[in-house]
Amino acid sequence: MTEPLLATDPARIAGHRLLGRLGAGGMGVVYLARSPGGTLVALKVIQAEYAEDGAFRERFRREADAARRTDSPWVAGLVDAGPGAVQPWLATVFVPGPSLAEAIAAHGPLPVRSLRVLGARLAEALRELHAAGLVHRDVKPGNVLLAPDGPRLIDFGVARGPEDTSLTSTGVVVGTPGYLPPEQAGGGVEPVPAGDVFSLGCVLAHAATGRPPFGTGAADGLLYRTAHDAPDLEGLPAELAEVVGRCLAKEPARRPTADDLADLLGRPTTGTPMPDPRVAWRADADGTAVPEERATDDGWLPEPLVRLIAERSAASLALPGVDDTEVDAEGKAGGPLRRRFLLLGVGAAAVAVGGGAALWAALSDGDGGTGGASASGKPVRTIGLHADLSGDQRTVGRAQERGLRLAVAEFNADARRPFTLAVRTVDDGGDPGRSRAAAAELVADRSVLAVIGATTDATTLASLATYDAASLPLIAVAPGGSALGAAGSRSFLQARVTDTVLPFYLDVYLRGTAGSRSVGIIDDRAADAYAWEISSTLTRIRQKGRLPAVPKVVSALRSDFGPALDAFAEGGADSVVFAGYHDRAALLARELTGRGFRGARTAAEGVLDARFLSAAGDAAEGWVIVATVMDSAAASAAPGAKAFSAAHRERYGAPPEPYAVETYDVARMVAGRLVALGAGKAARPGLATALRSAGYEGITKKFAFDAKTGTLVIDGTGVHLWKVVGGRFAYQGVAPFQVSA
Incomplete structure (x- = not known):
């Protein structure tokens, strides 16, 4: 989250006026700064206590050298650097957009056109990097930023040439487990360009399915699966499956080169040509940040992400004139700069360091979900998804997530909406033990007012007590065990008939x-x-x-x-x-x-x-x-189902899977109850009561619940x-x- 400058922070570094802190990493601090020429930059600085460490300074020098040697529009370009300074620093172009990791977490997998542009542009960036004799070695979603005209590859902190072995030790793994190529999983192996291609294949698989291709968990498990197991590519669009599969070949020689990959993915066939993305931002006469060249949006991203980037840009770049940092008698930074950054929002922090807190979590003020506001000024209400996204029932979990995100996107597209909906997902992997921890995570997020999930009877039962203690409504779409309704939870609703029916x-x-x-x-x-x-x-x-x-x-x-x-x-x-x-x-x-x-x-x-x-x-x-699931694309489906199916195909490039439209119905029901409650009553206990007491007619069925058990009232609908x-x-x-x- 964006923070004001600390009393110990300088006002300027090498002529750059510091505007605030974007984040702190292992080597130092990243600031949002204004260059002497007025350009907004992300300024990375090694902290004083590390500047004398030769290894840190060498890594920093290599990062600056790598950035200088790369001339690609799809890389966050180097503006200036001072690797030999007392406190080494480098400044890169400021990109006002979320990381790919954050975008997927907030809005789910990308459609096929977006995937093609993403892959082709990143492959072009790698082509330039490899032509300069460098290997990135840490290509991952958190190191990819999204902009209206295309993606940007960032963070060259571990990039080096294959001949550079000065900082490699036997058994030391450099990079991110889950995205590392198998030949680097054991550490101490010379990096090759084919390793970056493997990592890019992992990124594309994650962007297409919403899941890392080798799962999540402990580093040793990820490294083992990467080296020995086939990647999880279920749900990958058929037209991309072959090329992504080639990128993920275990043997480096079988992978395409970055140049080949750029050609295989091709350029977009629709939309206007992409402008040169090397657009710097400057401050005009009244201090407002504007681009030196106006880039046009060619529609490479789905609309929700375009809106997110626009909101981030507005929040991050609408900077008034900057006065010198004032320090009061107690040594605290204050004055106009501090006040301005308390209002700035989270855009710059999230993008300049390639990740950070999710937008809605950062905007929440911890008052039970009623205090946060989006960049547009509307309050934020969050619906959680508790699902199996990586285990045996991941297909069901994926369908639920897609249905939820479509409902949220549809709601947010209405300019008359009284609030903005957001989504937060947790993955229990189908494990009841992990389910309790996942529930606790959603309960702790006070912006979450209702949760859809979990995916199975066992994981739902395991989490009921956690949700009930917090009066957080839990709405089950897939589980059908009668034991769920008999558990006595006051906040549970079973949005399908039980298995006994x-x-x-x-x-x-x-x-x-x-x-x-x-x-x-x-x-x-x-x-x-x-x-x-x-x-x-x-x-x-x-x-x-x-x-x-x-x-x-x-x-x-x-x-x-x-x-x-x-x-x-x-x-x-x-x-x-x-x-x-x-x-x-x-x-x-x-x-x-x-x-x-x-x-x-x-x-x-x-x-x-x-x-x-x-x-x-x-x-x-x-x-x-x-x-209890319908095929929303079938001719015999209920009214409204075809429109949902068409929206699903447009967004995800595939027909809806079972439980997608059912989850969509439930999400719309929750949104409707929140609207009816109004701003003053949008709290967890009130919502749970409202959901049990009011009916809703969706695409798949009529929703009405037993006031005592929370089970669905049987009326002859909802079974297929x-x-x-x-x-x-x-x-x-x-x-x-x-x-x-």
Whole structure:
């Protein structure tokens, strides 16, 4: 966060007027400064106590030399430097935009066009760097800044030539784990340009999916996965998959050069030509910062990021005239400069050091989410997303994040909005232990007024007490366990029918559409409570209606379903219901096909997973799934779904996945409740009460909640049929809740 100058900070360094502190790093301090010619710069200075350290001074000298030797419009260019000064310093062009890391965290993955421009321009920057005989060695999202005309590569603190071994020690890893090439994971290896290409591939994968390709966690684990595991490229747009995959080849010789990569990604095919981005900012006669050349926006970034950059630019560059720093009798910096930076905001700090606190977190004043304000002056309300973004259910977590971000972007696009919505995400990796810590993180952020999540029953249960103690509303979109509503949480809402409701729809389908007389029901103990809720409820329904059923329990230790299928044949079952998850459903599907079974094969939500299709192969054909998610792109989808699907394709370059539109609905519901409450009542407990007591009609269903349990009131909406047709899940429409006469 931007801070005023300290009493110990000088007013000027080498003729540069210091305006404030942008951040402090391992070597020193980064200031926002005005050069003698009026240009705004990011001025990096080694602290006095480190200036005598030869290693620090040498690294600083190399950074300045690397910047001088690179003449690329896609690098934050060097303005001036004094590596030999008593306190070494260097000044680079000030870029008023967020880092790529911050942009992804705030607004999610980039669309295909943005990815192409990002990759091509960074490849061009690396091409110039490599042509100068240098290797960057730390290409990562935090070292990429976004501007209206293209990205900028920054931070050459560890850049060096392959022949320079003066600062390399055996076993020392230089760079950022998770983005380092595998050949550098052990340290002590001479850097090569192909290593930068690997790092850029990691950056592109992260920008396209919202996830680092080798996950997160401890450095040793990241280094091991980088060296031995395949990258996680799920969700990467098909047209970029091949080139990113080549960048991430384990062997350096198999990767494209930076020059080849720039050609492969190509220049944008739409929009006006990009202007020369080497635009310096200067102060005009009244002290207002203006660009020396007016750059035009060619639309390479999605609209939310364009607005973010505009807000950051306005907040960071609208600087009045600067007086000399005043020091009072107590030695504290004061006067107009201090007052101005208390109002400046966070733009400069976040961008000049390639990262920093998120915009909305920095703007929050800690009053429960009602005090922060955006650069436009509107108050800020934050919706948290607690999801599995890196574990077994990351596809669901990604869909939820995209649905939430689309709803927030749509809300913020309305100039009449009374406040600005923001998003904060936490990833529990599907681990209940991590879920509690993730919940605590969102609870501690007082700007967060509601949370959508978590992704699974187990992670939701693990976090309920944390959210409840803080009266922070937690709205579950994907979890369906009945235990969630029975936990007694005052702030929990379950925005889908429970798993115990789905067997009613399965029974209606089997008796009606499928024309089944006797049903074989498999309770797969490997799926524990989920399987029991589906199988036991369906068995009771059949018994109550005096309808034939053959229930069988299969041990989690068994890898075949032969005995259960023998019992079905003996009992005359002409259809099968599988209560379990996708992996063992595939085993059952292949066994049924091998036996020539021709009856209906059905399951509930746990089998609606692309991994079932790939594992079962042709044996998946014809399976019918009852689930609480719709296909918003289907012709039979509800009104409004097609518009959502079109927006999703435009933003993410792909059709919506299950749980995206459901999360979109919930986010819009939360926004509507916040608007209705008004500024004076926008607090966590009041919002939880309002959500439980008021209804909302979304695209996917009508939302109304039991005032005591927070579970969704059943009204016949919100349950859908899917069928495997031609090797894919084909949406069949809303599931009937009664058998037609």
